[in-house]
Amino acid sequence: MDIILYNIGLAIFCLIIGYLFGSIPSGVIIGKLFFKQDPRDFGSHNSGGTNASRLWGFKYGFLVYLFDFIKVAIPLWALWAVLTIVPFGTRPLVASANDILLNQTSDFIIQWPVYWLVSLGAVIGHCYPVFAQFKGGKAASVTFSTAIFGSWFVGLVSVLGFFTTLKIKKYISLASIVGSIIAAIGAWLTCIPGFGLIAMYGNTLASGWVFGVVMTLSSTLLIFRHRTNIGRIVKKTERKITWMK
Incomplete structure (x- = not known):
């Protein structure tokens, strides 16, 4: 019973930490x-980097993207380090990626990579921030941050998918959707024995089904948040970029 409570409690803790970081409204x-402006009062009425770029220019939009990326990466990697490196009694609280890969987790209280829930919490917080009246962004930057900082392979294929779609269709919204779907598929590919270790950043964040679930849920929320964009794409009224030929 104590082990079950530890697992549930730590899972909730990771979600809350991620949510609070994700709720920081960078835009x-x-x-x-x-500018003494709230981006949610203009343009697409959200606080994401794309809307910021359209309102204030690329430099400030880039700053929003940068801080949105950081607010996922910092808590994810910090919780990973604390939970898998710092001793909790005789050993760390959470099994390492290598222990999980070799199925040597029986001596650990937490036998699965619970820290991935930090990223999921951050995605939810970004979209529905407690510090900004629950009106946030559309999950693109934080979803791609999870992909990029979680796995070089997943990050690479998702970014390639994003820019390829952007090059062909000129819709940032569609490129974000396609890139997030590719990220989710790529995360599930890390479940393949042997490939997961290659696709990740060494013996750090664990590959496997938890990563896959988190990326899938993040992609699903991203698509949901872009539902009005999807409607405009179908009607051919969605705004296209002009800076890429």
Whole structure:
């Protein structure tokens, strides 16, 4: 019973930590700091980097993207380090990626990579931030951050999918959707024995089904948040980029 409670409690803790970091409204902070504006009052009425770029230019949009990426990477890697490196009694609380790969987890209280829930919490917080009236972004930057900082392979294929789609169709929204779907598929591919170790950053974040579930749920939320964009794409009224030929 104690082990079950540890697992449930730590899972909730990781979700909450991720949610609080994800709730930091980068776009709102930058908008009010430099322009005395809330991006949610203009354009597509969200606080994401794309809307920020259209309102204030690439430089400030890039800053929003950068901080949105960081607010996933920092808590994810920090919780990974604390849970898998710092001793909790005689050993760390959570099994390492190598222990999970070799199925040598019986001596650990937490036998699965619970830290991935930090990323899921961050995606939810980004979309529905407690610090900004639950009105946030559309999950693109934080989903791609999970992909890129979680696995070089998943990050690479998702970014390639994003820019290939953007090059062909010129829709940032569609490119984000396609890239996130590719990221989810790529995360599930890390379940393949042997490939997972190659696809990740060495013996750090664990590959496998938890990563796959987190990326799938993140992609699903991203698609849901882009539902109005999908409607405009179907009607051919969605705004296209002009800076890529």
